[in-house]
Amino acid sequence: AASLMSHDCCDCCSLGxxxxxxxxxxEAHQYLGFHCRRVFLTCCEGDESRAVDHDDRHTVRERPTSFDLTNTVLLSGNGPCEQHCTSVGGRPQCSCVPGFSLQADGRTCEDINECSSARACQLSERCVNTVGSFTCQRLITCPPGHQINNDICEDINECVQQSHNCGPGFECVNTEGSFRCNPKPRCPVGFSQDAQGSCTDIDECGAGAQPCSLAFNCINTVGSYMCQRKIICSRGYHASPDGARCIDVDECQGGLHRCGEGQLCHNLPGSYRCECQTGYQYDSFRRTCVDVNECWRYPGRLCAQTCENTPGSYECSCTSGFRLSGDGKNCEDVNECLGNPCSQECANIYGSYQCYxxxxxxxxxxxxxCEDINECSQSIGQLCTYKCVNVPGSYRCACPEYGYTMSPNGRSCRDIDECTTGAHNCSLAETCYNIQGGHRCLSLSCPPNYRKVSDTRCERISCPNYLDCQNTPLRITYYYLSFQSNIVIPAQIFRIGPSPAYxxxxxxxxxxxxxxxxxxSTRKLNAYTGAVYLHRQVEGPRDFFINVEMKLWRQGTFTTFQARIYVFITGNPL
Incomplete structure (x- = not known):
């Protein structure tokens, strides 16, 4: 048998x-037995050490396990040993892997508790036994007054756990990591302290010892008591506070009467009387007081206008536009105009008012x-030629801010000739030219090789050659034209031709x-006359400066003339 076991174990190791x-x-085959798989894997993998695991809270150390295969025979299948089997003198001898110890039966192995040894872990670590090994975990130390919970230090509530040492006269108040004892408030004489620490009055006249003699009644007071002499009083009377005499009971004040609704209670010595209030009468059938409707009983005699019944009385009132007089019955007219109900004028009338x-x-x-009438929008005709401005209660006509002034009729605007009035900003070297609603400062300057012969004309001084004489203007003339933007298009604005013509x-x-x-655009009217046209509508005021050139063919020679035209398009007439 020993030879068979040795042969099987050696075969498993040889395979590995x-x-x-x-x-x-x-990888062990599934048909190998448990012990044969262990032998196979051990021989195949060789000696390996187990990993060391670290985390934030504790350190785990595992003892390395190794297997010495020298002279070691491991049983496969159902061998006699639970872990290792070694052949000694032809007989099997059982042993255990590190971390286990052989039991008394000589074949089974039991886990060794390494934590029983004081040298297993360091003093700052806690030993945890595992199967075949052990781990060392770093200890978490909490400060005084705290306890660990899921690796977290939490405050201990000594007051809830009743672990404090506060005496009966103190109450416990928990603090972070500790507690404090606050003295309980003391109660004055005649008071006792309840379970919540509040002071309550002591009932000296309670079921305990009676502080008064038999001839007196004990009456509890706040913080004390009083003794009242016992006397016998007849119905409707009660003993005085000192117990020396009987005094009348006021049933009306104490709510001890039985007067019905609408009745008044009148106190009497030893009794009381019920009477109906003013404005009520006693109904013997219903045995109660009912309201008297004075407005029905005395129609037209109590109030000048409107009588309204009220419980126990009546009230006079007046219709709108009147108010109640000082006697509470007659009505007088209200001058509503004194309260300024109208936005402008008010006329008081009897019982009302009228606004106008x-x-x-x-x-x-x-x-x-009252609301302003907008004459500018409601007028059938045109009130103003340029602009109508509504003002409270009326209107006024306005002209543009610059270039116009109001005519004496107050409706139309007329142009201001700034050149005539001197209200222009032209320099001495410039010429002021008035246009509708404004003016322009124009400066006539002749180009080189030209001389100024008038305020609007320049003539050529010389021409060095024939080509220059053909192409440069003999005369340059300036023109100023002003038109309104509503001019009918196309419009002929300028004519040009020789004078005299031949x-x-x-x-x-x-x-x-x-x-x-x-x-x-330009158009030739006849052989010796040409014209300039404005053929597009101009939106709004605008200035143009155009050069119009006329070439005159006369007796086999061209002569050039130039007209420099300022065209001012102004707004519509006001």
Whole structure:
């Protein structure tokens, strides 16, 4: 049998060593027995140490386990040993892996509790036994007054756990890591302290010892008591506080009467009497007091206008526009105008008032408010030629802020000639030209090789060659034209031609500068006359400066003339 066991164990180990030498993974076949698989894996994997695990709270150390395969025979299948089997003299001898000890039966192994040894872990660590090994965990130390809970130090509530040492005259108050004892409040004489620490009055006249003699009654008071002499009083009377005499009981004040609804209680010596209040009468059938309707009983005699019955009485009132007089019965007219109910004028009438408005206002549907009439929007005709401005109660006509003044009729605006009045800002070297609603400061300057012969004309001084004489203008003339923006399009605004004209003359007219937006065009009226047209509508005030060139063909020679035209488009007439 020993030879068979040794042969089986050696076969399992040989399989593991062969698999390891061939570089294959160490995986035991499912048909190998438990002990054979352990032998197979041990021989295949060789000696390995277990990992050391660390975390934030404790350190775990495992004792390394190794297997010495020298002269070691491990049983497979149902061998006699639970863990290791070694052949000694042809007989099996059992042993255990590190961390286990062989039991008295010589075949089973039991886990060794390494934590029973004082040298297993350091003093700052806690030993935890595991199967075949042990771990060391770092201890968490909490400060005084705290306890560990799930590796967290929490405050101990000594007051709840009743672990404090406060005496009966003190109450416990928990603090972080400790507690304090506060003295309980003391009660004055005649009071006792309840379980909540509050002072309550002591009933000296209670079931305990009676402090008064038999001839006196004990009456408890707040913080003390009093003794009252016992006397016998007849019905309707009670003993005085000192117990020396009998005094009348006021049933009316003490609520001891039986007067019905609407009745008044009148106290009497030893009794009381019930009477109906003023404005009520006794109903013997219902045995109660019922209200008297004075308005029905005395119709038209109590109030001048309206009588309203009230419980036990009546009230006079007046209709709208009147108020009650000082006697509480008659009515007098209210002057509502004193309260300024109208936004403008108020006329008081008997029992009411009437609002009316001043000229230029109308009364709104509420009958009180006056609102301004907007003459500018409600007028059938045109009140103003330029602009109508509504003002409270009326209107006024206005002109543009600059360039115009109001005519004497107060409706139309007329242009201000700034050039004539001197209200311009032109320099001495400039010429003031008035336009509708403003003015322009114009400066005439002649180009080189030209001389100024008048305020609006420049003439060429010389021409060095024939080509220059053909192409440069003989004369440059300035013109100023002003039109309103509502001019009918197309509009002929300028004519140009030789003066005098001769038979055989022929002209060519063109715009050489200033017509980039194509507002203007030229047209030949006849052989010696050309015209400039405004053929596009101009929106709003705008200034143009165009150069119109006329080439005159006369007797085989071209002569050039140039007209520099300022075109001012102004607003519509006011």
């Amino acid at each position: 060593l062969q698999l390891r030498s061939e570089g294959h993974r160490c 408005c001043r000229q230029g206002y109308y009364l709104r549907e509420d009958g009180n408010t 038979s055989g003359d022929n002209v060519i007219v063109s715009i050489t500068q200033g017509n980039e937006e194509n507002y203007f």
